[in-house]
Amino acid sequence: KAGVTQTPRYLIKTRGQQVTLSCSPISGHRSVSWYQQTPGQGLQFLFEYFSETQRNKGNFPGRFSGRQFSNSRSEMNVSTLELGDSALYLCASSLAVGAGAEAFFGQGTRLTVV
Amino acid sequence: QKEVEQNSGPLSVPEGAIASLNCTYSDRVSQSFFWYRQYSGKSPELIMSIYSNGDKEDGRFTAQLNKASQYVSLLIRDSQPSDSATYLCAVNSENQGGKLIFGQGTELSVKP
Numbered sequence: 001k002a003g004v005t006q007t008p009r010y011l012i013k014t015r016g017q018q019v020t021l022s023c024s025p026i027s028g029h030r031s032v033s034w035y036q037q038t039p040g041q042g043l044q045f046l047f048e049y050f051s052e053t054q055r056n057k058g059n060f061p062g063r064f065s066g067r068q069f070s071n072s073r074s075e076m077n078v079s080t081l082e083l084g085d086s087a088l089y090l091c092a093s094s095l096a097v098g099a100g101a102e103a104f105f106g107q108g109t110r111l112t113v114v
Numbered sequence: 115q116k117e118v119e120q121n122s123g124p125l126s127v128p129e130g131a132i133a134s135l136n137c138t139y140s141d142r143v144s145q146s147f148f149w150y151r152q153y154s155g156k157s158p159e160l161i162m163s164i165y166s167n168g169d170k171e172d173g174r175f176t177a178q179l180n181k182a183s184q185y186v187s188l189l190i191r192d193s194q195p196s197d198s199a200t201y202l203c204a205v206n207s208e209n210q211g212g213k214l215i216f217g218q219g220t221e222l223s224v225k226p
Contacts, residue, residue: 033213033214035214035216042216042217042218042219043158043202043204043214043216044216045213045214045215048213056210056213058213088157090157090158092214098208099145099146099206099207099208099210100145100146100165100206101146101206102148102160102163103148103160103214104160105150105157105158105159105160106157107156107157108157
């Protein structure tokens, strides 16, 4: 069974540009969450989607947005990139939603903003 | 106070010893607790989940939960050099909308 797939694996962008990251969850999983990981802040929750609906959102500026498609694949978009957006962006999929759901992470997309 | 706290380490143990990793959390209504292992340059890998007070064993790993003390731990028996990684504690509760709150992680080094 394939795991969570994130594309691309690496990205280098210039300040002010925008970027779109993609995540394909484990087959049968309908919940997708996104996290940002940096050395200073650790893993920070961005948002969670289930059945194409955003269920929860973290404390990030509106430049960060996401969506989920009917096949459960998800994308996140960051507009007007800043140097501080350089991070590892991780997608996690879960079979269910709610407090007990186990989340499985993809390999991540490493974004570097120059 | 951070929502989920872990000692950053590094925690160094000799091969074959027991490694003990600790985590405290601030939200009393937290319901689910997870341990992830993250190797350098890789993504987090789920190794244990625990929902009820007490111990849960899986191979060389034992998770322990004490909700009254708001404390969760991970014991690794017979530690191997391949266990050297950062271990992340994550907490989940319905009043957080089901999102995972992570600690900063504890770096474990197992010396041969």
